[in-house]
Amino acid sequence: MSPLLLADLTVFTLGLLVGFEVISKVPATLHTPLMSGANAIHGVVLVGVMLLAATISTPAGYALLAVAAFFAAMNVAGGYVVTDRMLAMFRSRG
Amino acid sequence: MSAFDTIVHLIYLVCATAFVAGLHLMNAPATARRGNQVSAAGMGLAILTTVAVLIEGRQIDTWAAWALGVGTAAGAVAGLVAARVVRMTAMPQLVSLFNAVGGGAAALIALGEHPATTQAEVTGVLDVLIGALTFSGSLIASGKLAGRVPGRPIVVPYGRLISIGLAVVAAVTAVLVVGFDGGTPALWGAAAAALAAGVLLTLPIGGADMPVVISLLNACTGTAVAMAGFVLGSTPLIIAGALVGAAGAILTKLMADAMNRPIGAIIAGGFGTGDAVAVAGGSGSSSVREITADDAAIQLAYAGRVVIVPGYGLAAAQAQHEAVALAQALTERGVEVEYAIHPVAGRMPGHMNVLLAEANAPYEQLADLDESNPGFPRTDVVLVVGANDVTNPAARRPGNPVSGMPILEVDRAKSVIVIKRSLGHGYAGIDNELYSDPRTAMLFADAKAGLGALLAGLSTYAR
Numbered sequence: 001m002s003p004l005l006l007a008d009l010t011v012f013t014l015g016l017l018v019g020f021e022v023i024s025k026v027p028a029t030l031h032t033p034l035m036s037g038a039n040a041i042h043g044v045v046l047v048g049v050m051l052l053a054a055t056i057s058t059p060a061g062y063a064l065l066a067v068a069a070f071f072a073a074m075n076v077a078g079g080y081v082v083t084d085r086m087l088a089m090f091r092s093r094g
Numbered sequence: 095m096s097a098f099d100t101i102v103h104l105i106y107l108v109c110a111t112a113f114v115a116g117l118h119l120m121n122a123p124a125t126a127r128r129g130n131q132v133s134a135a136g137m138g139l140a141i142l143t144t145v146a147v148l149i150e151g152r153q154i155d156t157w158a159a160w161a162l163g164v165g166t167a168a169g170a171v172a173g174l175v176a177a178r179v180v181r182m183t184a185m186p187q188l189v190s191l192f193n194a195v196g197g198g199a200a201a202l203i204a205l206g207e208h209p210a211t212t213q214a215e216v217t218g219v220l221d222v223l224i225g226a227l228t229f230s231g232s233l234i235a236s237g238k239l240a241g242r243v244p245g246r247p248i249v250v251p252y253g254r255l256i257s258i259g260l261a262v263v264a265a266v267t268a269v270l271v272v273g274f275d276g277g278t279p280a281l282w283g284a285a286a287a288a289l290a291a292g293v294l295l296t297l298p299i300g301g302a303d304m305p306v307v308i309s310l311l312n313a314c315t316g317t318a319v320a321m322a323g324f325v326l327g328s329t330p331l332i333i334a335g336a337l338v339g340a341a342g343a344i345l346t347k348l349m350a351d352a353m354n355r356p357i358g359a360i361i362a363g364g365f366g367t368g369d370a371v372a373v374a375g376g377s378g379s380s381s382v383r384e385i386t387a388d389d390a391a392i393q394l395a396y397a398g399r400v401v402i403v404p405g406y407g408l409a410a411a412q413a414q415h416e417a418v419a420l421a422q423a424l425t426e427r428g429v430e431v432e433y434a435i436h437p438v439a440g441r442m443p444g445h446m447n448v449l450l451a452e453a454n455a456p457y458e459q460l461a462d463l464d465e466s467n468p469g470f471p472r473t474d475v476v477l478v479v480g481a482n483d484v485t486n487p488a489a490r491r492p493g494n495p496v497s498g499m500p501i502l503e504v505d506r507a508k509s510v511i512v513i514k515r516s517l518g519h520g521y522a523g524i525d526n527e528l529y530s531d532p533r534t535a536m537l538f539a540d541a542k543a544g545l546g547a548l549l550a551g552l553s554t555y556a557r
Contacts, residue, residue, distance in 0.1 A: 005213045008324055008332055015320075015333045018114055019340025025121045028437060028462040031345060031444030034120050035312055036189050037130050038341040041113050042319045043192075044137060044334040045199045046166070050144045051326050052206050053162045054153040061206060062161040068202035069165025070172070071195035076141075078173025079192050080134040082180065087127035089182075089451040092458065 029090075036083040043076025098150055103329070105143045110333040112136025117337060123457045140330050169195075182452040183409050186442040187239035190308055193315050194232030200318040201225025201288075204325050205281055212272065217324035219268045219284055225318035226285040230292030232311045235304065238296070239441055245301040250294060257294055263287040295361060302406070302483070302520075303360045304441045306349040310357070313342025345443050352437035352463070354489075354499040382517065385535035387544065390511050391551025394420075397474035399430040401466065403502055404446045405439050407480015407514070408541050416545035417479060418453035423552050432459055434466035434476075434502050436484040463500055473507040478528075480513070480541045482520030487527050495524055510534040513544035 026034045049068045056065050095103075112132050119129025148154050154162075173192070180188045204221040207214070237243035250256070267284035270276030299307050320335025322328075350357045385393075394400055402417060421431045433455060435446045447460050461469070470476065478485055487505045489496040504510055505528055512534060520526065528534055537544050 002211075002213065004327065005324075008327070008329075011329055012320055012324075012332050012336050015336025016340050019117070019337040020344060022114060022117045022121075022337075023341045023344050026117075027121070027123075028348075028435070028444060029447045029457055029460050030120055030123060030126055031348075031437075032185065032189075032442055032448045033126060033130070033444070034117075034341065035309065035345060035443055036185075036192075037117070037120060037133060038316070038338045039189055039192050039196065039312060040130075040137070041117075041133060041334050042196045042200075042315050042338040044109075044113075044140060044330055045196055045203070045319045045322060047140050047144045048203045048319070048322045048326050048328055048331050049199060050141070050148060050162060051328060052203050053158045054148060054151055056158045056161075056206060057155055062157050064202055064206045065158060066161040066165035068199045068206065069162050070169035071199035071202070073166040073169030074173035074176075075169075075192050075196040075199065076137060076173070077170040078177040078188070079196075080130065080137065081174055082177035082185070082188060082192075083130045084127065084134075085177065086182075086185070086448050086451070087123075087130055089448070089454075090123040090126065090457050091451070091454060092124065092456055 033083050033086045033090075036079060036086065040076060040079025040083055043072060043079050046072035046076050048072075102143055102147055105139060106330045109136040109140040109143075109330055112139070113334055113337055117341070182414075182449055183412050184240065185448060186304065186308065186440075186445060187236040189442065190232050190236035190239060190311070193308070193312055194229050194236060197225045197228035197232060197311075197315040197318050199225075200315065200322045201229060201285060203322040205278065205285060207325055208278060209271070209325065214325050215272045217321045218281065219271045221318050221321035221325055222281050222284050223264055223268070223288045224314050224321065226288035227292040227295070228311050228314040228318060230289040231296045232292075232315075234293055234296040235299075235307055235311060238301065239304060243297075247300040248297040250297055253294055253298065257291065260287045260291045260294070264291070298362075299360065301441065302438070303353075305438050305443050305445070306346060306353070306357065306360050308442050309342050309345035309349055311342075313339050313346060316340070316342055349438055349443055352500060354497075381530045383532070383535050385511065385537055387537060387539070387547035388551040388555060390535065390537050391548045392555050393509070393511065394424060394429070394475055394477065394548065395427060395552055395555070397429055399432075399469075399473045400424055401469065401473045401476045401504075401507070402431065402433045403476060403478045403481050403485060403504060404433060404435065404450065405479065405481025405484065406441065409440050409445060409449055409480070411480065411541035413479065413542035413545050414449040414453040416542055416549065418450060418455045420545055420549050420552070421455065421459070423549060432461050432466065432469065434461050434504075436463060436481065436502055439481060439484060463502065467503050470503050470506040474509065476504040476507040476510045478504060478510060478512040478514075479545065482514075482526055485526065485528050486520070486524070487531075488524065504528065505531055505533070508533065511537055513537045513539055513541055515540055
């Protein structure tokens with residue numbers, strides 16, 4: 001195993017643990033926005049698609065890139081907006 | 095590492111911190127919206143930083159830049175429009191759709207990047223398999239929720255045999271990629287097998303199991319994104335993917351526990367397809383007591399404490415506004431009102447809460463299973479609207495399809511009114527013993543019409 005892989009694995013494992021710790025405290029009332037908000041966070045895949053773009057130089061590659069960019073941008077933009085719309089509805093009494 | 099690279103890495107660290115802080119703020123309704131905004135700010139910063147990386151690197155060619163730009167713009171517009179126009183009752187299918195495209199994008203990253211090192215090959219295959227499976231699986235789930243694909247469990251002939259075949263294909267392609275430098279063609283083979291498996295796994299799953307399935311698919315997308323991060327050596331993807339994977343895993347477990355069904359059984363599907371034996375102890379449907387809307391309204395008006403139990407029927411009839419209007423009218427008369435919400439009520443985790451919030455129910459009135467159950471014995475009237483199996487007292491006895499499932503113990507209240515269209519069975523395919531309880535009265539109506547009639551009765555007879 002390369003040092004790089006070990007570092008990545010460490011980050012992944014700690015990320016999982018932090019995720020469990022933070023999310024297990026979310027109340028049932030907020031489960032839908034939580035899921036939708038988490039959905040928006042995996043829209044970070046757009047960053048990956050952008051990094052991929054630097055390595056692509058074939059027509060098939062361009063087509064794949066455009067589709068991937070479409071998917072990822074839809075995920076990130078729609079995810080945050082719809083979560084915000086839901087959370088704006090949660091009001092306290094009065 | 096150049097100064098530029100160092101700064102980029104530090105900014106990505108700030109973004110990852112924003113994601114964690116944003117999720118942390120989601121612990122309470124009062125701060126949740128700010129949490130989502132913090133998370134979105136981190137995302138914006140990550141994207142802008144990556145733009146700077148692309149400009150600084152000067153490696154991207156003109157066509158790739160156009161493909162990226164046009165794809166991103168079109169996707170952003172599509173996402174924004176969908177997010178703006180969606181009705182709250184259609185939320186589960188939209189969240190599922192966003193989950194699908196996220197998984198699809200993650201799979202495409204590994205298909206576009208020609209894996210060079212063994213590490214990239216292993217994580218690339220995992221990315222393609224998980225990403226493609228969650229893409230097709232989430233699309234089918236979204237279609238089922240939207241009613242475009244039949245919501246009942248669809249049994250595929252020889253489904254199990256085909257699944258095994260697909261698993262073998264996936265394993266062979268994985269070995270080809272990692273062991274024999276099979277490269278891109280083998281990866282596309284893996285993608286095809288995973289796409290087919292996603293369809294095959296989701297089709298047999300029935301509507302009421304959807305909260306579990308959506309949560310599980312969400313966890314899969316998170317994992318796929320993290321794998322894409324391994325392929326590209328990108329820390330923000332790994333961290334964000336791990337966070338989402340954890341969120342999905344927790345919700346999956348909560349939902350499966352709330353149904354008292356192992357996750358494996360839910361994936362195997364076919365629940366409620368008719369092989370379940372009715373066990374209602376022979377009481378039958380003849381002994382139920384009917385009530386008119388006016389009588390029910392009077393009963394509610396002179397109660398001290400009323401609990402409303404919403405279920406999927408409320409969402410299907412889009413009756414959330416009527417339910418909240420009734421609760422407000424009762425509150426104004428001095429009646430103590432609470433909503434008791436079962437974790438798997440509706441089609442996704444927290445579905446009922448979002449609908450009631452849309453109709454302006456204050457979140458202090460929304461109680462979960464543990465909060466509401468101790469209150470039932472001192473409740474005068476429980477109003478069950480479109481919920482069935484989650485109130486069935488048969489769950490306390492062994493030997494039937496709902497045995498051991500945590501239920502809302504509405505039968506411990508002084509009286510119960512059930513709004514329901516007919517005496518039809520719920521998802522589990524058995525009689526609900528609550529309906530033949532002498533303290534229960536049935537108001538046969540669609541949720542929206544029934545609640546509307548109660549409101550009208552309240553304003554006529556209870557001045």
